[in-house]
Amino acid sequence: MSTTSLEALQICEECDTVHRRRAMTRGEVGKCACCGATLEHYHSLNPNTMLALVLTAFIVFVQANLWPIVTLGLNGRHSSTTLWGAIITMWQSNAQVISVLAAATLFFFPLVKMLSIGWLLWFARQRRCAPGFVPIMVTLHYIGPWTMSEVFVLGALVAIVKAKVYFDVVADPGIYAYAVLTVLITIFARVDMRELWNMRMKDEG
């Protein structure tokens, strides 16, 4: 063991097997030989590209939240809603638990995620360590599984189909913004932000 330095090793998160790190080629995915979990992707994290993506996602996110999602029509009367409209309605209809859940998983956590990733990348592209790097990275780790925008898009689709039976349904710009956001989230999901931990080490060493 003493012959190998710890930086040359990595431990599978799911089965505790120790692997030697090795150089990877483009598009390659390192899998654990024991349990098959993904160990690491090819170092695809280019701070400049990622920053551009985060910025795009942020703009689309703002649009998705401001613009109405769907409009219903019934006998010449119309009713439309935004995400916050739904959150407030749930609060007023004695479903505060759902209201808080939706606000957290569809608004606050995605917002915090985007802002903090943007902040970290802004410094990473200058090869500098962002102020508050450690607490931000730890926060990102914990809110990671709690962002659900893509589920909301599918939910909107189901709601539209259900409403179509009784009402005239018009899809509003908000739903398109959400669709774009979902595509961006899917791209994000392929990038492991934890590579930033290792980039920082390089800077210090």
Next chain:
Amino acid sequence: MSALPRAADLGLIGCHVCRLVCRQPPEGADDMACPRCGSALHRRKPATYARTWALLLAAFMMYLPANFLPIMRTASLNDVDDNTILSGVKELWINGSADLAIIVFVASILVPMLKFLVLGTLLISSHMRTDWAQVQRARLYRLVEFIGYWSMLDVFVVALLSALVRFNVLSRVEPLPGVIFFGLTVVLTMLASMSFDPRLIWDSRDSDD
């Protein structure tokens, strides 16, 4: 298989948060922190059996009212209709589109049930330290982690419809208590699968030392 070294055998600990490889602290020093991110270092997630069982049981207790109580009331001029999750699926199947009905059925009914079965199986089999179907069990765990949050689908559908269908006496949609239980089921099952430590699946290998 047994040729692959495990961190615990080499005296190493991987940080659960930042994945830094650390040397295991000497005897008895349980509360060591990761030198890079400051999180507590554990060989295995702390109290994983107790926490996962507790969360899973709590989730199951919420799951029953979530399915039996109505989640949404649709009211129009001459009729009031309370929908459960299953009746919502049925309505979608008849009126809307069958493919969406299948998606909702899978997300709202099948996935939570699958999570109870899978996590229950993983807990029992890991507790017995069996080396039965380890690769498959690891794969099941990954599946549960991946699909877990899609169950929130129905909750968001109710929230959107309640905000949209507000035509006073003509037509209204309101959330009913079932949807709260359902939201809690999803959150609790997510917490349960997070508190389960998949390394336990492989810990039967430790038994030979």
